[in-house]
Amino acid sequence: MKILSKTIIYIVIVASISFLLPRLIPGSPFFFSHSDMNVLNTMMPEDSFNSFVQYYHPDKPVAEQFWLYLKDLLKFDLGRSFYYKLPVADLLTGCLGWTIFLSFVSIGISSGIGIPLGLFHAVKNAKNRAVWLNVFTGLNSVPVIVIAVVMQMLLSYKFDLFPSSGAYTPGISVSDPGWILDVIGHAILPLLVLVLAELPPIFILTYNTCSRTKNEPFVEMAQYFNIQDNVINHQYILKNTLPEILSKINIQFLYAISGVLFVEVVFSYPGIGSLLKIAAFGRDYPLLQGILLVTGIYGIIINLIFELIIKRLNPRVQV
Amino acid sequence: MRVFHSNKGSWIIILVMALIGLTYPLISPYDAGDFSFDSLVSPSLDHLLGTDEMGHDILSMLLAGFRVSIGIAISASVLATLSGTVLAIIAAYYKGLVDRIIVRLTEVFILVPEIVVLLFVTAIAKPTVYNSILAIAFFSWSKITRIVRAKALSIIELEKVQYTLLLKGNIFDIILKMWRELYPAIATMFVFQCGKAAVYESTLAFFGIGDPLAKSWGRIMRNALDCEGIFSGNTFLWYLLPPILCILIFVLAISRIAYNVDEF
Numbered sequence: 389m390k391i392l393s394k395t396i397i398y399i400v401i402v403a404s405i406s407f408l409l410p411r412l413i414p415g416s417p418f419f420f421s422h423s424d425m426n427v428l429n430t431m432m433p434e435d436s437f438n439s440f441v442q443y444y445h446p447d448k449p450v451a452e453q454f455w456l457y458l459k460d461l462l463k464f465d466l467g468r469s470f471y472y473k474l475p476v477a478d479l480l481t482g483c484l485g486w487t488i489f490l491s492f493v494s495i496g497i498s499s500g501i502g503i504p505l506g507l508f509h510a511v512k513n514a515k516n517r518a519v520w521l522n523v524f525t526g527l528n529s530v531p532v533i534v535i536a537v538v539m540q541m542l543l544s545y546k547f548d549l550f551p552s553s554g555a556y557t558p559g560i561s562v563s564d565p566g567w568i569l570d571v572i573g574h575a576i577l578p579l580l581v582l583v584l585a586e587l588p589p590i591f592i593l594t595y596n597t598c599s600r601t602k603n604e605p606f607v608e609m610a611q612y613f614n615i616q617d618n619v620i621n622h623q624y625i626l627k628n629t630l631p632e633i634l635s636k637i638n639i640q641f642l643y644a645i646s647g648v649l650f651v652e653v654v655f656s657y658p659g660i661g662s663l664l665k666i667a668a669f670g671r672d673y674p675l676l677q678g679i680l681l682v683t684g685i686y687g688i689i690i691n692l693i694f695e696l697i698i699k700r701l702n703p704r705v706q707v
Numbered sequence: 708m709r710v711f712h713s714n715k716g717s718w719i720i721i722l723v724m725a726l727i728g729l730t731y732p733l734i735s736p737y738d739a740g741d742f743s744f745d746s747l748v749s750p751s752l753d754h755l756l757g758t759d760e761m762g763h764d765i766l767s768m769l770l771a772g773f774r775v776s777i778g779i780a781i782s783a784s785v786l787a788t789l790s791g792t793v794l795a796i797i798a799a800y801y802k803g804l805v806d807r808i809i810v811r812l813t814e815v816f817i818l819v820p821e822i823v824v825l826l827f828v829t830a831i832a833k834p835t836v837y838n839s840i841l842a843i844a845f846f847s848w849s850k851i852t853r854i855v856r857a858k859a860l861s862i863i864e865l866e867k868v869q870y871t872l873l874l875k876g877n878i879f880d881i882i883l884k885m886w887r888e889l890y891p892a893i894a895t896m897f898v899f900q901c902g903k904a905a906v907y908e909s910t911l912a913f914f915g916i917g918d919p920l921a922k923s924w925g926r927i928m929r930n931a932l933d934c935e936g937i938f939s940g941n942t943f944l945w946y947l948l949p950p951i952l953c954i955l956i957f958v959l960a961i962s963r964i965a966y967n968v969d970e971f
Contacts, residue, residue, distance in 0.1 A: 401815045413832045529962035531906040534951055646820040668826040669915050680823050687818040
């Protein structure tokens with residue numbers, strides 16, 4: 389119950405931020421008072437101006453604007469995009485799927501590789517451990533966008549191994565037999581970039597937490613009892629560190645959403661990232677507001693899921 | 708000074724980069740805004756990195772980028788670290804409701820993808836360097852607050868701080884008392900933030916917003932990617948790679964320093 393009420397508070401805060409932010413920034417068109425509306429009218433195209441007035445009600449007091457905004461939200465009415473001339477809610481639902489697909493698959497692959505690898509290096513004193521750690525800490529600080537640009541440059545333009553942009557070949561439809569293969573082919577490169585960006589932090593934190601648990605008295609005691617190594621590794625070390633690892637992966641997941649948005653822009657993947665680029669470039673306020681709201685709520689839901697899982701795994705955790 | 712010795716290389720790289728940023732008008736071969744040359748010339752003695760599609764000398768633009776990129780990174784981090792630390796100390800000092808509100812706010816800022824907030828602010832505000840700095844600082848403070856608050860909560864329990872509290876010391880006395888213990892955490896966060904801010908600045912330029920006249924590394928990278936046929940020849944070698952390398956070297960050197968700065 390406590391988690392649920394916290395989630396609702398978060399959603400209210402995100403909604404208020406997306407309402408207040410454009411009105412707090414100096415120089416934004418929301419600053420114009422009602423008498424200045426004719427100035428704004430000359431700055432914007434006619435139909436953008438009309439939908440602006442219709443959705444934001446600049447003639448009403450701010451408190452009433454907020455009330456109307458919340459009412460619209462409950463009806464899933466996020467206004468109409470200036471650029472696409474379509475309802476923002478429709479645009480977002482069309483794109484959200486690709487973003488969810490990329491973020492879930494990439495985090496899944498990264499955790500699938502990173503957690504076992506981190507555990508392995510923590511319990512075994514492999515010779516090349518220092519090399520691995522250095523490679524991963526180095527990779528950890530490379531910005532996603534640089535990885536994405538370099539990979540695109542090398543793998544798709546220079547060596548032509550993977551398609552450079554899009555989520556599927558234009559013209560192909562869902563009913564075609566090769567559709568799934570086509571989508572997978574287009575997803576490999578973005579996923580590779582995302583895994584390269586997400587793997588290092590997951591590896592490092594698994595390594596750190598497992599190395600700490602390895603020296604706990606209960607693990608040493610188990611070793612004196614001659615319990616098999618892999619039982620110790622899985623039942624004693626991994627099981628006890630898993631809640632901590634998961635709570636870190638939770639934060640990593642939230643950072644990964646930003647990463648996914650970058651990667652989508654570089655590879656022109658038809659997700660929220662591409663929408664965001666157009667919205668930011670075209671100063672499309674309703675679309676920007678909608679994206680802030682939807683990505684914020686997506687983050688909140690991910691957080692909720694992780695907190696529920698962690699609570700399940702370890703009832704001692706106080707959320 | 709141990710930090711300096713353990714990471715001499717990284718410090719030297721950062722200092723040299725900052726020096727280039729400060730003195731670039733003296734060492735750059737041409738004016739960065741001069742577009743009177745032939746377009747897309749290959750590297751030669753006149754133009755060490757060739758020219759871009761508009762006829763700018765790429766080396767001059769890159770050198771100008773040192774000042775813009777590093778300047779934005781440092782000023783945004785100063786702002787973010789300052790506001791983050793102040794909020795963290797306020798939270799740790801007043802506890803109770805104030806603390807709860809600040810913690811909830813930082814959590815929300817972590818839940819919302821940073822890039823969305825960043826683009827939101829910069830897209831609505833006027834595209835100036837000043838606004839980019841404010842925008843980067845605006846959504847970076849939450850991470851600093853989170854770390855510094857945790858640190859401050861443990862430091863405030865120390866006897867010397869408790870003694871000051873007992874003598875009815877106000878928040879400034881407490882800050883003075885806590886400073887020595889708090890300093891390493893703040894310094895680490897500041898250095899980390901510098902690297903992050905540099906990346907965000909290049910990201911902003913990459914998305915095509917921010918000051919269109921400020922020639923940062925990110926902007927050169929964006930121009931290079933927008934340039935038709937950059938991958939068909941070898942143009943990308945002297946147009947796209949140098950700004951990428953500059954960003955990479957800066958960020959890697961910063962992170963090497965940050966990992967060791969708390970050994971102070």
